[in-house]
Amino acid sequence: MDSDIIPFSDINAQVQQMETSLMQAIGDVLRSSKFISGPAVEQFEHLFAEFCTCRFAIGVGSGTDALRFALIASGVKQGDMVITVPNTFIATSEAITQAGAIPVFVDVDETTFNMSGKKLNEYLESNCFVDEVTAQTIHTPTGRAVSAVVPVHLYGQMADMDEIGRIADKYGLMIIEDACQAHGASYYSKERGSWLRAGTIGKAAAFSFYPGKNLGAFGEAGAVTTNDPAIAETVKMLRDHGQIKKYFHEMEGYNGRLDTIQAAVLNVKIRYLERWNRLRRERAEAYNALLEDISPIITPLEPLWARSVYHLYVIRTAHRDMLQGFLKEQGIETGLHYPVPLHQQKAYRALGYRTGSFPVSEKLSKEILSLPMFPSLTEQQQEKVAQSIRLFSREYLPPKNQK
């Protein structure tokens, strides 16, 4: 790698840090010839449940599997409607569709980029009614049941779960958390009077261990977390062809198990996760200070009730494309999460949304820029990023009062 380039993330540095332990853990699996399930998977499930502070973690094949299984096991039914946000990775809505439901979007809050409780409430008030007999929320135009809401804890910061919880309670909706970017993030719940970790608030939650995540495998991997033993049991069956024991199938399921070699890798890496999250928070604070006085840049807001784990550090500027091009010329890699909101994707034309349906998500998609963020990011690298942004702002942007 060109040493002058500042990478977007640096998985390589992590691997070097623990190469011996990783090779040993992988070697143990090779020698056991147990490539499916086994003690490494069970160990990881135990460690991850402990990390999240929940009763059960069930290892599955990916974050997408995790979300699909969490939805099905929680009771989302064929033909239901499930509410989520348009500014997320498509896996969120794919999982809803794959669970047999129809995704419905509500816009996000402009300051946190996460689901807006106000918009969620407005949607339910204007489009749905609660059936007096069944107590189920029904979508008035179609008569379909609205059964769940999927807040996404985007970039490592949790959505406002007290507010979403109050609305979900009022309408009898299940909450399934998309925590795929939020390993270890926490939320201060005024209702419960304590800090709660991502993956412990909803009926179930989904995590991804895609390699670039705060906790990443060396391939595909994911987990469902829950405090509900019945959901945990159903997820275990769903991931393994609906089997309750070998060749006894309670239902049709999927091939969605957590690979044993990936579990062995995760068992080594999870020991570092608290430390890495701390370092990410420190890096975020350093960026906040360095970028504070650069005028057209908006740094991420962390409300008092949130403790982000900064999977991504995302700034905003109206000159995003120009800035991204400039940083590239300076050898600074950046990312866009995400450039096109889901309702504007070709894949979702049939849902009937149009440009203008979700103005906040649409605006954010044009203004967001993810800066390099990883635990071993150095002070010098961050200073270079900040200097480059300052240079860009001085050289290319008109002073505030000029057109």
Ligand SMILES: Cc1ncc(COP(=O)(O)O)c(C=O)c1O
């Ligand atoms: C918000 C969100 N949801 C779901 C997923 C799906 O996870 P996976 O790629 O492990 O299937 C991801 C992964 O990128 C994600 O970022």
